[in-house]
Amino acid sequence: MAKTTTHFVCGDCGHTEVRWYGRCPGCSAYGTLTEFREARDAGAGKGAGKGARGFQSTLETDTRAAKPVPLREIDARSAARLPVVPEEISRVLGGGLVEGSVVLLGGEPGVGKSTLLTGLALDWVRRGVRVLYVAGEESPAQIRLRAERLGFKPEREEGFEILAEVRLEPLLESLDAALAAHDGPAVIIADSIQTLHGDQVDSYPGSPTQIRYCGGTLADLARRRGCPVFLVGHVTKSGDLAGPKLLEHMVDTVLYFEGSGGGAIRLVRAVKNRFGTTGELAVLEMRQDGLIPVDDAGALFLGGRDGNEPGAAVCAVRNGSRVFLVEVQALVASSRYGTPQRVVQGVDGKRVALLAAILEKRAGLDLAGCDVFVKVAGGARLDDPAADLAILTALASSLRERPLPPGTLVVGEVGLTGELRPAAALSERLREAGRHGFQRAVCAAQKGSTPPQTPAGLTAIAARSVEEAVALALEPAATREEG
Numbered sequence: 001m002a003k004t005t006t007h008f009v010c011g012d013c014g015h016t017e018v019r020w021y022g023r024c025p026g027c028s029a030y031g032t033l034t035e036f037r038e039a040r041d042a043g044a045g046k047g048a049g050k051g052a053r054g055f056q057s058t059l060e061t062d063t064r065a066a067k068p069v070p071l072r073e074i075d076a077r078s079a080a081r082l083p084v085v086p087e088e089i090s091r092v093l094g095g096g097l098v099e100g101s102v103v104l105l106g107g108e109p110g111v112g113k114s115t116l117l118t119g120l121a122l123d124w125v126r127r128g129v130r131v132l133y134v135a136g137e138e139s140p141a142q143i144r145l146r147a148e149r150l151g152f153k154p155e156r157e158e159g160f161e162i163l164a165e166v167r168l169e170p171l172l173e174s175l176d177a178a179l180a181a182h183d184g185p186a187v188i189i190a191d192s193i194q195t196l197h198g199d200q201v202d203s204y205p206g207s208p209t210q211i212r213y214c215g216g217t218l219a220d221l222a223r224r225r226g227c228p229v230f231l232v233g234h235v236t237k238s239g240d241l242a243g244p245k246l247l248e249h250m251v252d253t254v255l256y257f258e259g260s261g262g263g264a265i266r267l268v269r270a271v272k273n274r275f276g277t278t279g280e281l282a283v284l285e286m287r288q289d290g291l292i293p294v295d296d297a298g299a300l301f302l303g304g305r306d307g308n309e310p311g312a313a314v315c316a317v318r319n320g321s322r323v324f325l326v327e328v329q330a331l332v333a334s335s336r337y338g339t340p341q342r343v344v345q346g347v348d349g350k351r352v353a354l355l356a357a358i359l360e361k362r363a364g365l366d367l368a369g370c371d372v373f374v375k376v377a378g379g380a381r382l383d384d385p386a387a388d389l390a391i392l393t394a395l396a397s398s399l400r401e402r403p404l405p406p407g408t409l410v411v412g413e414v415g416l417t418g419e420l421r422p423a424a425a426l427s428e429r430l431r432e433a434g435r436h437g438f439q440r441a442v443c444a445a446q447k448g449s450t451p452p453q454t455p456a457g458l459t460a461i462a463a464r465s466v467e468e469a470v471a472l473a474l475e476p477a478a479t480r481e482e483g
């Protein structure tokens, strides 16, 4: 007999409670908890216990208890990787797509998730990999039109199959049957997870419980069949993946699309990866014929001006294995109305407030009563702590109305007491700056360790404190060469 359980799930973070709260205990958002009733088969629930996901797959429920297996008997080759083209995306995935892995691809509507996956799918079918594309959002005709725009040749390319089904149970049956009858490699793409719904869950498609149930069931299928699954996920207003916490735990890799801010440049970042490093960034351009990797992305986030204006500072940030030169722009203006404003884009507001406070305290600059605006060129996001010094220098440069000399790079992490910490992999950052014609790099002094390797034409200038770094960056006359 089907039993119904009631619980309350936060629409933003997916936190679950047994009673209603006005404020979500998980993410502190107000009024986001909604009631859900789940019909669960009482017998199955009792016998199998409440698994990690609290749900049971409706298909092939295996009731035998698992036996411990010695580690040396585990077949490590099961982590074989399917090649992925373009290389940009392959690198973000950690060097190909691991068989049986589940990848969540998140991003705002229209950013290019379906375009990216269709592009990958076309490359796979050309190499004999079967692609099962679950069309929840668009009609099969729309998918075909997109594929044709991306170079699909109906007479030559086989193995690209569309499943227009959003009910989870029949979908699983079709997928299971298709995979059982096929012994080559195959990839499943579910576009999107928010459109699927299972009968076992008594709530509307796209709700956290449905996402959790459908995501979990597809992840089960991926692991059982050794077939990689892509889940497309939308983001909420606050920029999170809808039901993010639930899905992030369930999947192996989370890729996030960034940079829909008007331009054609799209960034795909790995925020979680069980099979590679996180922080890897792919830089792509949305063109007529799809998403094309950008060749020389190292200087993509520079301002593109000849001379420097006050308030602009360039730092070299690392995203996974790559270095990008990024321009930070700051505007410090005296505030005319009441409370001074702090407006930021592409960088954490609290970090800017902290750096502004350090600048006041340690370098004697007066930012009180000033509006502070900070922006990162090209829609990039600054997470790398080594960008601290560039943000700080940009603020000082704007306040003093004094530009940094052209060709100046500023790299280093700043501590609360105004001490500077050298950036990780400094030589790599300097190499990239040298390649793009930078001549001076103001860095944190490295105590006791060997000085970084500097490329020809670039001089590294070591600063010991915030005050010294600002002076060295803004006043070339004070330049000292590192000894």
Ligand code: TYD
Pocket: 107, 108, 109, 110, 111, 112, 113, 114, 115, 116, 146, 149, 150, 286, 287, 288, 289, 290, 291
């Ligand atoms: P889409 O992949 O449908 O976005 P998502 O799945 O993330 O919602 O892409 C949407 C945009 O991309 C759409 O505005 C059209 C544009 N686009 C191109 O510019 N070139 C192309 O080749 C394709 C397929 C789409």
Ligand code: MG
Pocket: 113, 114, 115, 137, 191
């Ligand atoms: Mg889409």
